[in-house]
Amino acid sequence: MSPACRTGIASLLLGLLCLGLPATAALAEPIRVAVAANFIEPARQIGSLFHRQTGHRVSFSSGSTGKLYTQISQGAPLDVFLAADREHARLAVSQGFAVAGSRLTYATGRIALYSPDAQLVSGPQTLAAGDFTRLAIANPLTAPYGAAATQLMRELGVYQALMPRLVQGSNIAQTYQFVATGNAELGFVALSQIIRHREGSRWIVPEDLYTPIAQDAVLLQHARDKPAAAAFLAFLNSPAARAIKADYGYATHN
Numbered sequence: 001m002s003p004a005c006r007t008g009i010a011s012l013l014l015g016l017l018c019l020g021l022p023a024t025a026a027l028a029e030p031i032r033v034a035v036a037a038n039f040i041e042p043a044r045q046i047g048s049l050f051h052r053q054t055g056h057r058v059s060f061s062s063g064s065t066g067k068l069y070t071q072i073s074q075g076a077p078l079d080v081f082l083a084a085d086r087e088h089a090r091l092a093v094s095q096g097f098a099v100a101g102s103r104l105t106y107a108t109g110r111i112a113l114y115s116p117d118a119q120l121v122s123g124p125q126t127l128a129a130g131d132f133t134r135l136a137i138a139n140p141l142t143a144p145y146g147a148a149a150t151q152l153m154r155e156l157g158v159y160q161a162l163m164p165r166l167v168q169g170s171n172i173a174q175t176y177q178f179v180a181t182g183n184a185e186l187g188f189v190a191l192s193q194i195i196r197h198r199e200g201s202r203w204i205v206p207e208d209l210y211t212p213i214a215q216d217a218v219l220l221q222h223a224r225d226k227p228a229a230a231a232f233l234a235f236l237n238s239p240a241a242r243a244i245k246a247d248y249g250y251a252t253h254n
Helices: 005-019 037-054 065-073 086-094 124-129 144-156 161-165 172-180 227-235 241-249
Strands: 031-036 058-063 080-082 105-109 111-115 137-138 166-169 184-192 199-206 213-219
Touching: 031 037, 031 065, 031 213, 031 227, 037 058, 037 172, 037 227, 037 241, 058 065, 065 080, 065 086, 080 086, 080 227, 086 213, 111 144, 124 144, 137 144, 137 172, 144 161, 144 172, 144 184, 144 213, 161 166, 166 172, 172 184, 213 227
Parallel strands: 031 058, 031 080, 137 166, 137 184
Antiparallel strands: 080 213, 105 213, 111 184, 111 199
16 A cells, blocks of 8 residues: 555544444454553553544553553554654664654653552651652663653652662553552652552652653554554544643653
């Protein structure tokens, strides 16, 4: 299929989206999306909305951005990659795993220090005081949210002192589980994971204390002739999708 033809079909699908009309059964096709663990819940909601509007069903594989990228580089049959950073999406294009020109920023994430204990977290002074045994973070080598947490602790001058207390989750979902189950008294999690919680205590880290977690998405080569996948990628920044992302505490992009 020529690029012009692909563009025309994708535009048609997006036009149907704007009109709120479902795609015909003949055009409906499954879309497989690799999504960073921090974004899985809003992704599911966006995928459900996309399915209702177009008939295209979206399935998700979730994990750390680094591990998802490894799967993509090894030929996993995936259509769209929602990374938790910009670098892995850029690499996917430069190394030929994603379609050139398809990269877009779909959200900017934030980190928060969180504990189920309503009295434990009050701000950066919680880290300096060290009145805890274990602090959970995502693996900074594979998870951008873990890298942001490490950067913050270095910025505050507490990283060396806290290193013996750190427990690492393979991704931000496992990191949150460490905290939620009491395996760590507190941890650096994605704001999106706790934004709807009313229990516990938290410090939403000011964005000027770490590099913004801009999250990029790309269309993978496996889906270069799959207009529905391109339409889902565009739908990530639709008004309806932006509203879902805002509900989870993400900065959104036009």
